[in-house]
Amino acid sequence: MPPSIILADWLYESSGFVSFSSLEHPKFKAFLTQVGLPAISRREFAGARLDAKFDEAKAESEEKIRDAMFFQIASDGWKHKNFGEENLVNLTVNLPHGTSVFRRAVFVSGSIPSKYAEEVLWETITGICGNAVQQCVGIVADKFKSKALKNLENQHHWMVNLSCQFQGFNSLIKDFSRELPLFQTVTENCLKLANFVNNKAQIRSSFHKYQLQEYGHATLLRVPLREYDKLNFGPVYTMLEDILNSARALPLVLLDESYKMVSMEDPIAREVAEMVRDMGFWNELEAVHSLVKLIKEMAQEIETERPLVGKCLPLWDELRGKVKEWCSKFHIVEGPVEKVIERRFKKNYHPAWAAAFILDPLYLIRDTSGKFLPPFKCLTPEQEKDVDKLITRLVSREEAHIALMELMKWRTEGLDPVYARAVQMKERDPVTGKMKLANPQSSRLVWETHLTEFKSLAKVAVRLIFLHATSCGFKCNWSFLRWACAHGHSRVGMERAQKLIFIAAHSKLDRRDFSSDEDKDAELFALANEAFDKDIVGLERPP
Structure with a gap:
């Protein structure tokens, strides 16, 4: 295969992680010259080459769908991670022999009407099989179970429309944060501690000193914005992790002279000191962190393994068993916790x-x-x-x-x-x-x-x-999503964006690669940080 075609495939399949403009970067041009390749025109890559690659991917996808007796539609992206931001809804076709092919992408933002989602889903089905709609066994989606999915199922008796279990498990974290007093108590206590340490100059300076001493680096505790902590527990969880990871530094801060001076005048300083010295605070913090981590790990495994519908009941039974063990370990009354799980189970159950x-x-x-x-x-x-x-x-x-x-x-x-x-x-x-x-x-x-x-x-x-x-499928890179949304009012720009998304998604699904480049980079840096932390611990040990 000619090098220029390999390069084009890599560029298209990177799903926007590499921009067309980078092809004309002086260093990249110098590299091409060095290896004996001709200069590349970004116009060519965004024009005729793109069209040809899209037609090839589209034909392969259509052939796979034609060969299948029936299929399921998977629709992911209706549920916004951050409210008000642009989002990409992926529509994928799951086939009986275990493969999935990309169908289309829809750009959405803000509040999405259920009726609109219903229309998009039905248009996708009829676009695939025309009037032979019984070929579509059903839909799995990350939102609209009680409206759009239910309406379509009621109208078409052969359909089985499911809610995404990855989304269901993640929603359980939000349920716990809203309904369990333990979560609210721990969140309030940690907000008080983190805001006090971050905002009080003398305390912050002392905290950084002991962070450097104990961990080899110094940073602020990450505090969620007040308006978001009720919508998304993710930023709160990050704060809890930061405080747990500072468990050696914080008690040392209390022994510092600067803290003693502040405590004489500031009642909040005395309250925070009492909290840090209280083992009950740390036990409750560990309990909340442990439960959220348990659910996040199960959700992550669900996203990776992509279980079939028969696995749903065993998954929820496994969750109940693990939560029961958690209650026993942290001496938590089981009743209220089980009630939250059962309510979420019923919302998701089909x-x-x-x-x-x-x-x-x-x-x-x-x-x-x-x-x-x-x-x-x-x-x-x-x-x-x-x-x-x-x-x-x-x-x-x-x-x-x-x-x-x-x-x-x-x-x-x-x-x-x-x-x-x-x-x-x-x-x-x-x-x-x-x-x-x-x-x-x-x-x-x-x-x-x-x-x-x-x-x-x-x-x-x-x-x-x-x-x-x-419904977990193709993950679009955030940088490319922003570019695509910025060109949403340009017909040519949106056409190119749709073709690029289709090519990248088709390639990833063909390789059964459901990760994103951002996830891989984050994982790489996390491993680097872990290695750095081990080196620091090793240096601290006496010979």
Whole structure:
């Protein structure tokens, strides 16, 4: 492949991280000359080359969609991270054999009407399959579950529209911050401490002195803006981390003469000193930090692993178990915490969670007789009814009775142990070291090729168990998003932006790369900081 084409591919697939203008940077031109490559025109890269690359990516995407019997739409970006800012809504097509292809991007800002989201989603579906809309099994989105998604599901009985589980777990953090008095107490105490240390010149100077002594660097405690701490717990969590990471420096500040002088006149100084000396303050701070970290780590794993719908019930059970352990460790009353979790669970829950859990051979349980049976005993009575209702809704009226009879047979007979073991077989991932499914598509293939006696139930099973439980997809670089939004009123500018996004997203999804370059850079610098901190600790140790 000619070097100029490789360079063009890299530029387009970087999703705006490398600007076209950088092609004409003197040092880059000098580099091209040094390696014997001709100078490059940014106009050429933004014109004919871009059009050709877009047409190629679009054709590949269309071919993959045509080859699939049915699909799911994933829509991510409706929920703003920062209210009022421009945002990019990605619309991706999830296919039964496990791949995803990019479809389109929509730029939005401010408050988005539910009806608009509904129109965008439906236009995307009809744009793919025309009048054959039953090819779309459903939608997974990060917002509008109770309105747009519900409306579309009510209008089209075959659709299964889900809310994103990554978003659901993250929303749980906000729920805890609003509803648990412990969170409010810790937040108020930490705000008082951080503002006092940052704003009082003598105390700040003393704090920096002991930071340098203990950690090798000095910085302010990061304090969230008051208007945002109720909307987003992220900045509060950052403040909690800063205070926990200053746990050695803060007690030393209290022993400093400057602090003693300030304490004589300032009652807040005495209050802060009492707080820092109180082990109860540190225990509560650690408890809140620990719970948020637990949920964030589970959410991060959900974003990385991209679980299917059958995994939803086990995920929430895993969360309940971990939170129960947290309550025991920090001596927290379980009732109020469980109440918050159950409320969020009900907001996110869809009957498809229970149905996919029952129909996916991955979750079959071996009984005492050696049979591999669906885990009905793990469902509540209401969830059992949900399975019946959903299956009835997803088949024709004539097939409903047959499908329920087949469900009873599936409940009592299950799957041949040889096939069940093959579906559930795991192997170690050489990259992550974690155990993963050896044959991820085997659940669907078993229903399509082996369980042929379940004619009606199999139709439901193959359309259900491939559904994704998250809408997480292509991540656009922030710098490029700002550029695209700035050119939103220019037809040519927006056309180029859409083509660049499509090419970059198509390439990333093809590689199954769901990270962003900003995330990778942040990870790199975090590793560098970690190494630096270890060096500092090593230097502090006596020989």
